[in-house]
Amino acid sequence: MGQFIRQLTGVRFVAAFWVVLYHYQPALATAGVLFPLLHEVLRVGSLGVDLFFTLSGFILTHTYLTKLGPKVAGKSAGHFLWLRLARIYPVHFVMLNVAGLAVLAASLAGSGDARDRDWLNPISYIKQLLLIQEWGPDPSRGWNFVAWSLSMEWLAYLFFPLVALILWRVKDRLSAPALAVVAFLCLTPLLWIGFTRTNDPFLTQGWASSIRVLTEFISGAFVYLVVRKLTLESDPSRNVQRVALVMSWSIPLIIIVISIGLGNIGSLQFPGLPNEAPRLYVIIVPFLVAWIGALALTNRGPTSFLSTRQLVLGGFISYSLYMVHLVWFGLWRTGMSAVGITGGPIYLLGVIGLIVMAVALAYLMWRFVEEPAREWMRSKIGVKKLPVEEAAMGVDIDHTKSETTDTGATASEASAGETEAETTTHDDGAEAESVTRQADT
Numbered sequence: 001m002g003q004f005i006r007q008l009t010g011v012r013f014v015a016a017f018w019v020v021l022y023h024y025q026p027a028l029a030t031a032g033v034l035f036p037l038l039h040e041v042l043r044v045g046s047l048g049v050d051l052f053f054t055l056s057g058f059i060l061t062h063t064y065l066t067k068l069g070p071k072v073a074g075k076s077a078g079h080f081l082w083l084r085l086a087r088i089y090p091v092h093f094v095m096l097n098v099a100g101l102a103v104l105a106a107s108l109a110g111s112g113d114a115r116d117r118d119w120l121n122p123i124s125y126i127k128q129l130l131l132i133q134e135w136g137p138d139p140s141r142g143w144n145f146v147a148w149s150l151s152m153e154w155l156a157y158l159f160f161p162l163v164a165l166i167l168w169r170v171k172d173r174l175s176a177p178a179l180a181v182v183a184f185l186c187l188t189p190l191l192w193i194g195f196t197r198t199n200d201p202f203l204t205q206g207w208a209s210s211i212r213v214l215t216e217f218i219s220g221a222f223v224y225l226v227v228r229k230l231t232l233e234s235d236p237s238r239n240v241q242r243v244a245l246v247m248s249w250s251i252p253l254i255i256i257v258i259s260i261g262l263g264n265i266g267s268l269q270f271p272g273l274p275n276e277a278p279r280l281y282v283i284i285v286p287f288l289v290a291w292i293g294a295l296a297l298t299n300r301g302p303t304s305f306l307s308t309r310q311l312v313l314g315g316f317i318s319y320s321l322y323m324v325h326l327v328w329f330g331l332w333r334t335g336m337s338a339v340g341i342t343g344g345p346i347y348l349l350g351v352i353g354l355i356v357m358a359v360a361l362a363y364l365m366w367r368f369v370e371e372p373a374r375e376w377m378r379s380k381i382g383v384k385k386l387p388v389e390e391a392a393m394g395v396d397i398d399h400t401k402s403e404t405t406d407t408g409a410t411a412s413e414a415s416a417g418e419t420e421a422e423t424t425t426h427d428d429g430a431e432a433e434s435v436t437r438q439a440d441t
Contacts, residue, residue: 004227004296005062008055010306011295013314013321015055019048019146020325020358024351025275027329030343031351040263041256044277044284046202049149051288053213056153057220058292060160061167062228068161069168077161082381084157088150088319089131090373091365095323096128099144102327106334119143134209146326152213159214167221176229180293183222184286190215194282201270201277216285223293236297244297251291252302255284320370321362328358 021028022045028034034042067076103117119142127133133140134151141148174182189211193203203212230236236244259281262268268278295303305311332354341347 006312007295007303007306009315010311012318013311015048015051016318016321018045022046023326027351031348040260044259044281047284050216050285053216054220054289054292057217058224061221061224068164079381086374086377091320091323091370092147092150094369095144099327102331137206139204139209144327152209156213156217171225176226179222179226183219186215186219187286191282201273219289223289227293227296241298244294245301247294248298248301251287255287258284317362317366320365324361324365325358328361
């Protein structure tokens with residue numbers, strides 16, 4: 001059952017990078033490389049967050065179903081929530097404060113005035129600290145904007161111990177097709193919002209953010225039950241593997257076609273938001289959900305690419321990439337403006353540097369903040385220190401390694417959930433967030 005963790009870690013990088021390029025569209029356009037077809041695919045890049053929400057539900061169910069599902073257990077639920085915080089909070093705390101300092105620095109550099117930021121106040125800061133800024137019908141975004149998705153992930157984590165109780169009781173009572181139907185029915189509220197609202201381009205009004213994360217998270221959990229059902233006693237049948245292989249190739253192509261089609265229907269565009277997804281783009285979400293299931297059921301096709309050393313490492317740093325890339329973009333724009341570079345070949349080189357440095361900064365954040373802080377927090381509840389991300393793959397970056405945790409499970413089993421996805425998307429218009437991260441996570 002753990003064979004799919006490696007490729008799904010690679011998916012994390014794909015989702016995170018999709019979000020990064022979504023936010024970097026203005027720079028890509030100025031550099032002259034945002035050609036029409038690429039533009040349509042990047043406009044829906046906020047869906048990288050939706051991919052992470054779904055992946056989070058899938059991996060957490062894989063890791064914690066047998067630990068939380070059989071009965072209500074306060075201690076186990078408490079450990080689960082602490083481990084979730086260990087995954088997301090250290091980087092969030094660092095980037096929350098870096099974002100505030102970045103705004104002040106930009107203001108001093110003459111490219112903005114911190115007093116114009118209505119979110120730069122103690123109440124908003126406290127909401128960010130508590131990860132409740134996105135809760136409710138009127139989200140309060142600001143600071144490091146992409147953290148709105150962390151607020152939503154935290155909400156999903158709080159509900160997960162109860163969700164696990166339900167999942168445990170239906171896992172053996174429903175067939176794989178029935179579980180698949182339930183998985184897609186879970187998305188109905190989100191699809192309804194996406195199809196009926198004409199003035200909510202960022203899906204934030206009237207509890208939309210909460211509906212978005214909970215529907216996708218639970219859908220991902222049921223997709224895991226489908227995969228579990230098909231692989232419980234042995235590898236999936238040849239027919240299942242064939243279908244999964246076809247889906248793993250065809251779904252990305254379908255998503256590209258849908259993105260281009262929606263982007264060229266004038267009546268679906270939001271006025272004044274040329275870089276944002278058109279209306280009805282939520283129709284892509286069920287395909288993302290199905291893609292995760294397909295990738296988990298085959299080791300061929302795109303799975304081979306997603307399982308490469310480079311993509312797996314990219315998956316390790318995906319959360320940090322998601323959290324640093326927007327603040328870094330703001331600093332980059334301030335610097336480019338300060339030196340008067342507004343176009344031409346030098347600007348193109350600057351855009352290349354923007355992307356390369358985003359990845360480099362993400363690696364440094366992962367290596368020196370995310371992992372050390374997470375292991376320190378894990379140690380506070382007696383969890384044995386492990387190279388968690390690497391253990392989730394069963395392979396250390398430097399060497400093959402399999403360890404046993406305190407509970408007797410292998411390291412790869414225990415940390416599959418720790419490599420879950422938290423994703424975040426975007427903000428009120430200029431800033432769209434995305435990425436999720438293996439939740440621990």
